[in-house]
Amino acid sequence: MTVGEESSLPVVENKNIAGFWRRLLAICIDFLLLGLIGLVLGVFFADYFSSLGGWGRIIGFVIAWPYFGVMNSRICSGQTFGKELLKVKVTMLNGTSLSISKSLLRALVFCLPIFLNGAAFSMEALHGWFVYVLAILVFGFSISTVYLYVFNRRTRQSLHDLVVGSIVVKAAEPARKVSVVTWRGHYVATAIILVAATTVPNFVWKLANKEPFTSLLSLQKILASEPGVISVNISVGSSMYKNMNSAVKNVNYLSTNVVISEKNSNFGAMANHFAATMLEKYPESSAVDSVNITITHGYDIGIASEWNSSNFSFSPSKWRERIALKSSTDLPSETTTLESVN
Numbered sequence: 008m009t010v011g012e013e014s015s016l017p018v019v020e021n022k023n024i025a026g027f028w029r030r031l032l033a034i035c036i037d038f039l040l041l042g043l044i045g046l047v048l049g050v051f052f053a054d055y056f057s058s059l060g061g062w063g064r065i066i067g068f069v070i071a072w073p074y075f076g077v078m079n080s081r082i083c084s085g086q087t088f089g090k091e092l093l094k095v096k097v098t099m100l101n102g103t104s105l106s107i108s109k110s111l112l113r114a115l116v117f118c119l120p121i122f123l124n125g126a127a128f129s130m131e132a133l134h135g136w137f138v139y140v141l142a143i144l145v146f147g148f149s150i151s152t153v154y155l156y157v158f159n160r161r162t163r164q165s166l167h168d169l170v171v172g173s174i175v176v177k178a179a180e181p182a183r184k185v186s187v188v189t190w191r192g193h194y195v196a197t198a199i200i201l202v203a204a205t206t207v208p209n210f211v212w213k214l215a216n217k218e219p220f221t222s223l224l225s226l227q228k229i230l231a232s233e234p235g236v237i238s239v240n241i242s243v244g245s246s247m248y249k250n251m252n253s254a255v256k257n258v259n260y261l262s263t264n265v266v267i268s269e270k271n272s273n274f275g276a277m278a279n280h281f282a283a284t285m286l287e288k289y290p291e292s293s294a295v296d297s298v299n300i301t302i303t304h305g306y307d308i309g310i311a312s313e314w315n316s317s318n319f320s321f322s323p324s325k326w327r328e329r330i331a332l333k334s335s336t337d338l339p340s341e342t343t344t345l346e347s348v349n
Contacts, residue, residue: 023183024163025095025175027156036089038310041071045311053313056306058268060237061127067309068122072114080110086178096178100185109171116167120148122309127238138208147204151197158196162189166197219243219291226289230265230281237266243295261285261292262299274302274317282319282326293323 045067049056056063078087081104085096097105097113105113123145148166155165162185164174174185214220223241230239245259265281278300285292285300292298297320305314321329 023177023180024185024187025093025177027160027163029093029095029177030156030163030175033087033089033093033095036092037075037087040088041067041074041310043311044070045308046313049306049308049311049313053306054270056308057237057270057304059306059308060266060268061125061307063306064122064126064309067311068118071122071310072111072118075114075117076111077107079114080105080107082107090175090178094178095175097173097175100172100174102183102185105171105173109173113167113171113173116148116170117152117165119144120146120152124149125307125309139205142204142207143201145204146207147201150204151200154196154200155193159189159193162187164189169194169197222289222291226285229288230263230284233281233284235267235269235272237268239266240264258297259295260297260299261289261295262301264301264303266303266305268304270304270315272302272304275319277302278317278319279326279330282321283330286323286326296322298323298326
């Protein structure tokens with residue numbers, strides 16, 4: 008197609024631009040397909056994926072990025088399987104298909120915040136300049152993408168579209184040059200979101216230097232250093248419930264979720280060990296009504312996940328009784344299995 012032919016293309020109307028729901032359903036179909044691929048891989052490589060911990064999301068990234076990058080390019084006429092089913096396609100503003108390089112860049116901007124969210128990074132990395140880049144990619148890109156998806160009604164271009172100058176149109180329409188432009192206010196809003204994302208690390212650091220977070224982070228570091236532990240999440244809070252007499256009671260709790268690498272572990276014995284550490288290293292745990300410990304084994308590769316969990320919830324005094332017994336083989340636990348497609 009020559010320059011003269013491009014300039015002679017008729018102007019597209021808003022009705023020819025793919026709408027919000029079509030694009031959303033197309034993305035859902037694509038991730039459902041990717042999730043099925045992930046679950047099939049999990050059948051054969053579950054143990055390996057489990058050993059990767061948060062870095063397992065890289066597996067999903069190296070599958071999803073080329074999927075969107077190649078299929079949204081001119082190689083596949085700008086259509087993933089989801090877009091083909093919903094009869095929409097990705098084009099440049101002049102109506103031509105995307106080159107493979109631009110399509111890969113578009114897919115990179117789209118996929119990075121999805122797969123970086125939940126990835127494993129050392130505490131050292133999160134205290135350097137990298138944390139600001141990470142905040143922009145995870146928070147800035149994610150919020151900007153959602154904002155533009157919802158509020159950019161004129162062209163429906165999201166962040167990854169604006170970066171390369173692409174647009175999603177109805178596939179049934181002939182190739183046309185798009186003359187409608189995104190409202191400048193959306194660019195301003197996107198810039199504000201990206202700048203605001205850089206303040207997230209400072210907020211987190213200030214929070215981490217206050218109690219009870221300082222003590223909880225110290226406890227988290229101790230538990231994470233245990234053999235076979237991949238990651239640890241700790242939280243404190245309170246909840247209300249009604250007893251048999253309809254009286255409302257407030258329950259303070261300390262909850263810990265420990266992800267481990269070994270599948271055939273004695274979860275009960277591990278829970279006792281973690282409880283003993285928590286009661287010793289975090290004295291405030293003796294004052295709560297309930298100490299909840301969840302031992303989890305499984306994987307998350309971004310496009311699919313599978314988790315097996317055992318939950319233990321007792322008062323501090325009950326935990327001390329269990330620890331004193333030095334055996335948990337006859338003590339109950341609640342075990343759940345969860346498979347999900349992201």
